[in-house]
Amino acid sequence: MTAAPAQAGTAIGMSGLTVRFSSRRSQTTALDDVSLDIQPGEFVTIVGPSGCGKSTLLKIVAGLVRPTSGEVSLLGRPVRGPQKEIGFVFQKAALLEWRGARANILLQAEMRGMDRAQAARRADELIEMTGLTGFEKALPHELSGGMQQRVALCRALLHSPPVLLMDEPFGALDALTREQMNAELHRIWRETGTTVVLVTHSIAEAVFLGTRVVVMSPRPGRIIRTFPVELPAHRDYAQVMSDPRFDRLATDLRGLLGSAAANH
């Protein structure tokens, strides 16, 4: 399985997505009429207040949650059930507690029936790249929260998926590691041309990584604005942080998120 086959048209298409969760006690509208088209090779970051339906949106694209109404397509095909052309990083690391770090990463290969030797080589590369060397056999409960998330990231990258869906993958990392992981993810994206959708609470992360930043409103989640990121495709962390365009966009985003929260 290699990265991003040449595709025409949109990688991910969403139109009029509405999701309502009803339980005996209450009814929640998580998403309200969300439409978004994502082109192959784009890196879209999504920011929005807690509980506005960001995780739900990713799960709809993955085919794990069925929208109440609306249409989704992935790589040109309508999404009807769970999709396997993707790598998914869940908000919780979701590791198997009986497997060591490396075995957790290789779960991806085992479940897909990938070539073992090749998968093992790739796993070792990813482990090295994410700084997990020395912890290959450590069980999840012996890893820090940030290390657990790095394992989950490696697992999602193992099969070089054409589409990567990431739900706050760096939420549990310290600031420094987070910067390193951002730079690393940026490099991976540039080199592979993977289509990425990343949910984050960090404005800096959203701007540094994204080619587009999507801002969502508090529940029921709507897209209130989409900002193109006018930074070069090849970015260096320190340079971007001191770039005036970064500052302007970050200020805009902060203002928008702040006012959205205040109006709620």
Place this chain on the structure above:
Amino acid sequence: MTENALDTAGQQAAAAMAAGAPAASAATPSTEGPGRSTVAGPPPGTGGHPPRPTLGRRALALADSLWRPALVLAAFFAAWWFVAAREYVPNYLVPTPGQVWTTMTDQWSELARHTMVTLYETVLGFVLAAALGLATAVAIAYSRTLDKALYPIVLFAQVIPKIAIAPLLVVWFGLGLTPKIILAVLIAFFPVVISGVAGLRSTDPELLDLAATMGAGPWRTFRKIRFPNALPHLMAGLKVAVTLAVVGAVVGEFVGASEGLGYVLLLANGNLDAPLLFADLILMSAIGIVLFVLVEIAEALLIPWHASRRAGVSLTTS
């Protein structure tokens, strides 16, 4: 080596359940393999793991875990000996430990034969109960229809007083092994089903989502995620089941048998042979304890990763 240790261990457990003796699952897993031991971790200096325990240290740990129960047991025997030797209770009711010991050694070959019979019935009953119980649990956990259909039957099988149906089983199946094994299965089956269902249902939905995005079929998801995840619950159920299986076998022997510890017990009772009766009781308990410890060892080998098995939280001896 890409195959995870636990998967291999899980398969061994399943194979052992299907093939027979629970002892097999305790004995077969090899000692090496990735992620097997909780101490297998990063190389020294990176993770701060304690060194692998040496033999001397292991012996010390064993002694440390054994002296308390040993003390209680010694106190119990002392009290027994005191009461019996002073004849506070007449010896034909409570014999002295010495008398019991003499009986045990004098009639050892006979007693050993009867013990083997009861042990055989118990183990066979337990293994069948484990296999049937696990299959039923899988059916219940995976299918709503089977859940609705099977649960009442399982519950019914549990609430019928087993002692009441024992005579019926003897009428149906004669005095051979069959009614004892059926009773052992009937009585040990329920905890396996309940714990199995609880275990299989406790899978984190996010893990099932993950499996779905990996395009894995139900069998792979079961083998790699749901079954290993259910093991801690299942092992708890198996520990209860193995002790109940002894009860089932003995009750079966009470009702109609020509051998086995239950038969000897009735005989000793009829002859007012208190030393034999006590020796018999000790052997029955020994069967239960040995089998329980074997399941515990199997548990320690299968789920060293589980919180209940991490250093120092062990429920009992091992």
